[in-house]
Each structure stands twice: as C-alpha cells, then as structure tokens.
Amino acid sequence: MNLLRTLRRPDWIDELHGLLLLGTVLTGAGGVAAVIATLAGQPIEVEVATETALRPDALTGAPAGVVLGDSLVLDVTDPTAAQLGWALLATLPRFVLITATLALLWRAIGRARRTDPFRSGLAASLRSLGILLIGGGLFAWVAEVVARFGLSATVDVGGTYTTLDLTVPAVWLFLGITLLAVGEIVRRGQEMRADLDGVV
C-alpha cells in the first residue's frame, strides 16, 4: 500500500535528493576512474588538424563527395608527463565542477527537505551555486580549450588544433542563471513568509 501511495504521489524533493546523490557518486567515481586510467597509461586521445597531419589524398576508397573532416583523433599510447598533464587539465576541471555542483545541490536540497525550505539557507545556497556554475563553467571551458590546444602541440604533426565550442559556456551560463533565478524565487518566498509570520 505504501509503495502504491509512493508511486501515485511521489515526494519530488525526495526523488531529486536521491538522484543528486546518485549523480554525485557516479560523477565522482567516473572522474576518479578517468584520472586513474590516464595515469595508469591508457592511450590519450589527441585531436589534430587533418590538413597538417595527412596528405589530401590520404583517404582512399571513399565514394565521390566523401572527404576527410577538419580534425583527426590520434591515440597517444605512451604519453609523456606533459601530455598526461594536458590530458588531465582537459577533463578534470569539468569533472570537479560537475561533482561539486551536484554535491552542493544535494546538500542544499537535503537541508530544504528536512527543514522548512523558506527558513533554511536554500536561497543563499542556490545563489552561490549559480555563481559557481557561471564562473567555474567558464574556467573549466577555457582550461579544456587551452589543454586540448597544448596537447595537440605535443604530438608534432605540424601545428596545433582546438575547437572553440561556444555552446559549452552558453550551457554553463544558462544553468547558472537558472539557479540564480530559482534562488531569487526562493528568496522572495522567504520574504513573503517573514511578512506572513507577523500577520495576526
């Protein structure tokens, strides 16, 4: 009966809290596994410009109208320390940011769930998280771009290569502004609650 009631009227804050914990654990574990795999000698993928790495006629047997793309992914099977450093810089900031965000959100939602959402520090937590996502997201994106640029320079196939995907910082910015807006909604709710508390 309890299960049926739970399925019919789920506590969405509770569901979100559980999902955030799962996300934090999985992302954290994924990040640690990625770092260990990189340090243990897993081949590092390096993107380089096709035009400097291959001759124009390198692709054989392709039907008419099919050509090589702008970039080519190489596997570095025996990476140097510098390549390991660049590879970690290319992935680690994003993992750290996502894990930290999920963990902080999990803590804030948990506190709001246990106590009164309009009395806990939920608004301040969401505001801090929004700022973290905007600032941290931009930093992680720049670090990744620089790291991929640096990594491509280490493979010596004639030049450097990186892609400036502007949708990545745009997504971080959107998520950050969303959290700031939700934080503002909660803050206004807290003000209304404080007003109502004084009404007889």
Place this chain on the structure above:
Amino acid sequence: MPPEEAHRVSVHIEKLLAERGMTLTELSARVGITLANLSNLKNGHARAIRFSTLTALCDALQCQPGDLFTVEPDS
C-alpha cells in the same frame, strides 16, 4: 514604502479587556486566534492584522477599530 519595523500604532486591547472584565485567554477563545498571536498583537509586536481578525476582535469586544488602535504622534 515605510520601513518594515517602524510603527507608532498603539494597541488598546488591555484597556478594553479591563473595561469589559474579560481575560486575554477568553478573548483568544472568542476570536479564534492563538493566545501567542493575541499577545503579540497586544504588545505591538505584530506586523499586520487581517480584516477577519479585526472583525472578530471588534465583535468580541463590542468596539470599533478606532477603539482598538491609535497612531501616536511623530516625536
């Protein structure tokens, strides 16, 4: 908008209760609000009063809103 906490409204519930020989507990039972909220109102700690509460208070005390509240002159 005036500052939230600054007000010069005096509440005369105590005087009206004394005149009618009624206790605060009796009044809270008649009006249907908690003793704590009524005490807050009596001591000037409430920030606002609902029209429904005001109506019930006036009914219970047989008075008008002006008998319950006065605004003190600005010093």
